[in-house]
Amino acid sequence: MKGKVLLDIGAAEAVFTLDTIDLIEHAYVFECDEAWLEALIAKLAPWAHKVTFVNKYVSDKDDKENVTLDTYFSGKSADHLFLKMDIEGYEQKALKGAERLLSQVPDISGSVCVYHTREAETEIRSFLEDHHFRTRLTPGYLYFENELRRGVIRFAR
Numbered sequence: 001m002k003g004k005v006l007l008d009i010g011a012a013e014a015v016f017t018l019d020t021i022d023l024i025e026h027a028y029v030f031e032c033d034e035a036w037l038e039a040l041i042a043k044l045a046p047w048a049h050k051v052t053f054v055n056k057y058v059s060d061k062d063d064k065e066n067v068t069l070d071t072y073f074s075g076k077s078a079d080h081l082f083l084k085m086d087i088e089g090y091e092q093k094a095l096k097g098a099e100r101l102l103s104q105v106p107d108i109s110g111s112v113c114v115y116h117t118r119e120a121e122t123e124i125r126s127f128l129e130d131h132h133f134r135t136r137l138t139p140g141y142l143y144f145e146n147e148l149r150r151g152v153i154r155f156a157r
Contacts, residue, residue, distance in 0.1 A: 004080050007069070007110075009058045009094060010087035014040050021047050025080070028072075030054045032065070058087065060097040068097030083110030089117045095127055102131045109133075109156035115142045115149040128155045 001023040008017045011031040021027065021044075029044070029051060031037060037055060044051045059066040078101060085091050091112050095102070102108065112128075114121040114137075125135050133155040141148040 001082060004082040005078075007081060007083045007085075009083060009085040010113075011040060012036060012086070014043060016084050017044065017051070021050070024082075025050070027051045028054060030056065030058050032057045057090070058085075058094040058097065059090065060093040069094065070098055070100040073101055078105050079107060081105055081108040081110075083108070083112070085110065086113040089120070091116070091120060092123055092127070095124065099131070102128075102133075106157065109154070111138075111152050111154045113151065114153050115144045115151050118145075118147075118149070121150050121153065124153055128153070133157060 001020045004024050006017060006020060006024045006027040007030065008014060008027055009030045011017060011029045014029060017027045017029055027050060029040060031040060031053070032055060037053065041053060054067070054072065056067040057065055058069060060068060062068055062071045085094060087094060112124055114124050128135050134157070136154045137150045138152045138154065140151065142151045
């Protein structure tokens with residue numbers, strides 16, 4: 001994580017951002033839930049100079065409530081990225097909206113939750129491997145919706 005730009009997509013309490021804040025260059029905290037936003041801003045205030053809050057859903061479309069990562073980072077520096085994505089089953093849509101970013105940024109890696117839907121593990125792994133990433137599932141399983149599922153897939157070039 002040292003020197004990376006973190007995209008904390010689905011930040012909730014921003015635990016991941018807080019755990020890495022002293023290592024990273026900058027954090028983009030994507031959280032669309034207004035209930036979390038005020039607390040997040042207060043919690044990350046000591047690092048305000050290196051945190052950008054984005055109050056939109058990350059998706060495969062752009063409108064008033066949604067943004068694609070491709071659109072958001074169009075014209076912005078997008079080097080040394082680490083994506084942390086936990087967005088309640090919308091991970092596939094968010095990845096689809098990041099195809100250009102995933103294809104063009106050479107130093108990009110991340111971790112994506114794959115337990116929210118039954119097909120997420122297979123679909124996300126296939127998508128990432130089609131974009132020339134190595135993938136690795138974290139060990140163990142989660143008990144979710146009355147079945148055991150893998151939790152997180154990690155990816156890197």
